Amino acid sequence: MSQKKNDRVAILYLSYDGLMEPLGQSQVFQYLRELASTGSYDITVLSYEKKADWQNVARRRAVKEQVRAAGLRWVPLRYHKRPTAPATAYDTFLGILVGSFLCWTRGIRIVHARSYVASVVALALKWAFGTRFVFDMRGFWADERVDAGIWRPRSALYRATKWFEQHFLEHADVVVSLSRAGIEEMRKFPYLRDRQPAFEFIPTCANLEMFQVPARPTVANATLTIGYVGTAIGWYVFEPTAVAFKRILEFQPATRFLILNRDEHDYIRAELRRQGIPEAAVEIKAVEHRDVPREMARMDATVFFIKPVFSKKASAPTKLGELLGCG
Known part of the structure; x- marks a missing residue:
């Protein structure tokens, strides 16, 4: 009842x-x-x-x-x-x-x-x-x-x-x-x-009805897509992410980078240019929350760095659970 x-x-x-x-x-x-x-x-x-x-x-x-x-x-x-x-x-x-x-x-x-x-x-x-x-x-x-x-x-x-x-x-x-x-x-x-x-x-949550492992076939010699999700400033540091992208390109020149971010596109592009990453290799877009799982499904792996500081002892990145939910 x-x-x-x-x-x-x-x-x-x-x-x-x-x-x-x-x-x-x-x-x-x-x-x-x-x-x-x-x-x-x-x-x-x-x-x-x-x-x-x-x-x-x-x-x-x-x-x-x-x-x-x-x-x-x-x-x-x-x-x-x-x-x-x-x-x-x-x-x-x-x-x-x-x-x-x-x-x-x-x-x-x-x-x-x-x-x-x-x-x-x-x-x-x-x-x-x-x-x-x-x-x-x-x-x-x-x-x-x-x-x-x-x-x-x-x-x-x-x-x-x-x-x-x-x-x-x-x-x-x-x-x-x-x-x-x-x-x-x-x-x-x-x-x-x-x-x-x-x-x-109570850690940050992920809705596993939304964030699921994508049902997509394995394709031989498919282009590798590396993702980045969320803010690129503050206690998330984007510079080492750009460096990581550069190193990945050295080993896999066909790699593509998919970045989901709302408001910092100019800063992100400037950091990528500083590392010599061609614009053609990068897609930066802002999407509604309901569309994030669809975009994550396009990613083979993701990279992000957090400052190793005292304040982050009491935090948990929201995107981590969502990314794990997507496999």
């Missing part, structure tokens, strides 16, 4: 990543769709959508229908990028206002916050409404910003974010980490010695 609607646990899921982004599709929607399908949870998703994504009316309608069909409720807010601190403060304030309305009208019992900005909202709601707070940290965000060269070490933004991180860890009912190594690092934090939160290890 299915659970009565008013018996379902009311959950507010907060994500500073948009549901219309590939990351929102793979790492937010896929989880929540499965949870909603159990009939045990009444889930409202509050996300921050980028302007360029929101202006794609056809895509917006498709995501709305996708969310509705999954039995989820979607409350999209506009994401503001600049100036950084005031824009983020505004987004946070608006999130608290809208989140408060949802807690009041929907009887929210659990607030699941994806990463740090969303957790500021969640902590405010916990103090105001007594909701349980799940801190889904996604990695050591402040340290990731430093390691990616976005923030300066010991800058005001870094110190403020670490202050918030401490409060999230001290007041969360549950802390979700993408890696066991991240949990071990947090257990060593001096301020958690006397009060260890409940830690849960």
